[in-house]
Amino acid sequence: MFLVFLLSAPLTFAATLHRGVGPEPDSLDIHTAQSLSALNVLRDLHEGLLTFDAGAELISGVAQSWSVSDDGRVWTFELDPSARWSDGKRIVAQDFVTGWRRALDPATASPTAALLDPVENARAVRSGRAQPGALGVGAPSPHRLVVRLERPTPWFGELLTHPVTYPWPGEGTSRYSGAFVLDGQVPGARLELLPNEHYRAAGEVSLDAVTWHVIEQPNVELTRYRAGQLHVTETIPPGRVDWLRERFGDELRISPYLGSFFLAFNLQREPFADAAKLRRALSLAVDRDILVERVLGSGEIPAWGLLPPGMPGWPEGREPPLAPGERLVEAERLYREAGYGDDRPLEVELRFNTSLTHRRMAAAIAAMWKLHLGVRTRLVNEEWKVFITNRRQGRITEVFRGGWIADWRDAANFLQLFAGDSPGNYTFFDDPVFDGLMRRAARERGDERLRILREAEARLLDEQVIVPLYYYVSRHLVDPDVRGFEDNPMDIHLSRWMSLP
Secondary structure, three states: OHHHHHHHOOOOOOOEEEEEEEOOOOOOOOOOOOOHHHHHHHHHHOOOOEEEOOOOOEEEOOEEEEEEOOOOOEEEEEEOOOOEOOOOOEOOHHHHHHHHHHHHOHHHOOOOHHHHOOEOOHHHHHOOOOOHHHOOEEEEEOOEEEEEEOOOOOOHHHHOOOHHHOOOOOOOOOOOOOOEEEEEEEOOOEEEEEEOOOOOOHHHOOOOEEEEEEOOOHHHHHHHHHOOOOOEOOOOOOOOHHHHHHHHHHHEEEEEEEEEEEEEEOOOOOOOOOOHHHHHHHHHOOOHHHHHHHHHOOOOEEOOOOOOOOOOOOOOOOOOOOOHHHHHHHHHHHHHHOOOEOOEOOEEEEEEEOOHHHHHHHHHHHHHHHHHHOOEEEEEEEOHHHHHHHHHHOOOOOEEEEEEEOOOOOOHHHHHHHOOOOOOOOOOOOOHHHHHHHHHHHHOOHHHHHHHHHHHHHHHHHOOOEEEEEEEEEEEEEOOOOEOOOOOOOOOOOHHHOEOO
16 A cells, blocks of 8 residues: 555655856855856845846835935835844844945955945945945834935936845854845855745745756756756857757747946056057957857847947947958057067967857957957966956956946946946056046936946047957746746846746
C-alpha cells in the first residue's frame, strides 16, 4: 500500500525562477553596490519608499502615501504600517534617516551617494563640510518621513526606487525589506533567494524561490537556456539575432532601453590630458554603423551623443558631425596635428570587463584605429571587480569601456556623472563651464532646465570626454512559462511580479 501511494501521488516541484544576472554583483550593500547585476538583485531583496510595477511605473513601496509641498521642496511620506523587516520588526522612518546618512558619510565611500544630492545639505555632508545631522531628512514619528530638497526635483520619486535610498538594516545584520531574502550564495555561481514571509505584500508573491545565476559569457547563458536551466537570460550573444528569432520566436524579447554605451578617456593622465584633438581623432575614426550592424547585431542604435532616444524632453537622435569619408579625412588631420603619424604611432590601452560582447567591440575598434590612423592598441580584459576598481582609481586607465543605464527618466541622471565632484566621474573631467551649466540647470524647471542640460551635453561632447558608440536595447530570452515579465524602457523586472505554472 505504501509503495502504491508513492507511485500514484502527483509529483510537485517548487516554483523556482532561474534568472541570469550577468557578472557577479560587486556588492550586496545598498550603499556600495554599483553594478547593474547588483542593483537587479538588491531590488528583489530590498524595497524603498516607492517601487516599480511590472511595467516600471511608479507605485507605493514602504510608503503607502506621500505628498509634495506647493513649492516642490518638501516631500512627506506616510509609511505602510505593515512594512516589516524580514525578522518581523517594523520598518520605521528612522531607518531611512540612518541609511541616507550612512550613504553620504565620506567613510562609506558610496559610489552612488551623489544621487542623493537633491536633498538639502547632501553635498555638504557628502564632502565632509557638514555633519550628518544637517541632512534634510527627518523622522517626526515612526511612521512619517519628511525630506527637504535644495530645490524642486520633479524626478525625485523615481530616484527613491534606487537602492542607495532604501532603509538601512544596520551594520552586520541580514535583514531585508523586499519581497525576498538571501538564503544562500555560491561565489561566482549563483544567489539563492526565498520569499520574505514578513514582506508587506507577501500574499502577492507567487514564486517559491528565485535563483540568480552568475554567467558572464552570453554564449554560456544561451546554452543553459536551451538546456532548460534558465527561465530568463540577462542578455543574448552578439550577432545572432536572426538565428535566435528564427529559433525562439516570441521568446526573444528586444525592446528600447534608456542606456548609452561609450568609451571614456582618463583626462588626468597622458596621452589624453589636454589632448582634445587626439581624442576627437579617435572618435571620428570609429564607424558606429559597422559596430551595431556587424559586431553587435542586436538592434542597437549608433550614438553620437550621450543621451539615449526616448529620454523625456530630449531630441530623438543626434546626427553624425560629418559624412563618413569626411570623418576619416578629419580624423587623420587631427591625429597628425596632435603629433602622431606613421613615424610616431599612438600606443594606447583599451580596458574593458570580461564579456564576449565587449571583447568583440574592443577588437573592432582597435582594428579601425589601426586601419585609419595607425594606432597600436593593447586590449586589456579584466574581471568586473578588478575593472571597476581600476576605473575608479584612475592610476592606470587610459581608454576604458563606459556606459550608463537610467536610474530615473531624466537627462541630468546621465550628465551628473561628469560633474567635477561626482564619485562616478572616472574620466576626471573637471570643467568649470560644464559644472556651471549643471548648477544652473538645477535651479531651473521646465523647458529652460532642458535647454541648459542640452547645452551641458554639447559642452561634454565638444570637449571630447567620451566616444559615444551606441544606445542600448534590452535583450532577453524569456521562457513561455514565465508570466509577469513586461518589456519596459527601464529594463527593470522585479521577480515579485513573475510567476510560473
